[in-house]
Amino acid sequence: MKSIVLLRHGESLWNKENRFTGWTDVDLTEKGIQEALKAGNVLKEKGYVFDKAYTSYLKRAVKTLNCVLDRMDQDWIPVEKSWRLNEKHYGMLQGLNKSETAEKYGDEQVLIWRRSYDIAPLPLPEDDPRNPRFDIRYKDVPDKELPRTESLKDTVDRIIPYWKEVIFPSLKTSNQLLVVAHGNSLRGIIKYLKNISNEKIVHLNLPTAIPYVFEFNDDLKLMNDYFLGDPEEIKKLMEAVANQGKKK
Ligand SMILES: O=C(O)[C@H](O)COP(=O)(O)O
Structure with missing residues (x-):
């Protein structure tokens, strides 16, 4: 069986806040x-040997990947970074506290901004210094492809071409791949892989740093998917992520 392991980064400073x-x-x-x-320890114990890893341009994912590979003594494997694996762009919400935003606009509105498939938060103004066009790391990305906000659909539209053209084809010549990315960019990939409806994807909340394994047969058909860890503990972690967007 071939596998692709998806991993959300560990807790970030802004997750904490x-x-x-x-x-x-x-x-x-x-x-x-x-x-x-x-x-990294869990993956090592399970005997994973990755042929290649993929991550985003954001340090919380890059550093998580480095920690995992360090623990596995697989620091040497090829790593490819792509802006396409970045988190969903949160537009004008970036920097705001999630439960304070729920106090102001209501739990339901925040759920729409966080989890709906095709509704995006308000975009950053064109001249906002946080517009990715002013960030040197995106200098090779055509301006029209750089977001100032995104719905999950927008995230899926930029990520799935990369999945189909780069990550997935490399499984033909590999056995185990690792993708370290973000809560919503991974939700987009999981939606695509498991054909989850726009309505059901609202309820998927990924905990930080819990490996999610997708197994494929030799014809690259998806056979099985499961988290590595205690199901009860993972359920609690998922609920905690869902609750981050609610009033205190
Ligand atoms: O960008 C963020 O705030 C997090 O990575 C994911 O947040 P969410 O769970 O609120 O979508």
Whole structure:
């Protein structure tokens, strides 16, 4: 069986402060580093040997990947970074506290901004210094492809071509691949892989740094998917993520 392991980064500073992050490049907390190292231990214990890893341009994902590979003593494997694996762009919500935003606009509106398939938060103004066009790391990305906000659909539209053209085809010549990315960019990939409806995807909340394994047969057909960890604990972590967008 071939497998692709999807992993959300460990806790970031803004996860800890419960702020919308999106494309803001915040670092991991100490807890986030420990979570990433733990994920590395789990993958090592299960005997994973990755042929290649993929991650985003954001340091919380890059550093999580580095911690995982360090723990596995697989620091040497080829790694490809792509802006296409970045988190959903959260537009004008970036930096705001999620539960304060729920106090102001209501839980339901925040759920729409966080989890609906095709509704995006208000965009950053064109001249906002946070517009990715002013960030040197995106200098090779055509301006029209750089978001100032995104719905999950927009995220899927930029990520799935990369999945189909780069990540998935490399499974033909590999056995195990690792993708370290973000809560919503991974929700987009999972929606595509499992053909989850626009309505059902609202309820998927990914915990930080819990490996999610997708197994494929030799014809690259998806056979099985499961998290590595205690199901009860994972359920609680998922509920905690869902609750981050509610009033206190
Ligand atoms: O960008 C963010 O704020 C997080 O990475 C994901 O947040 P969410 O769970 O609120 O979508």
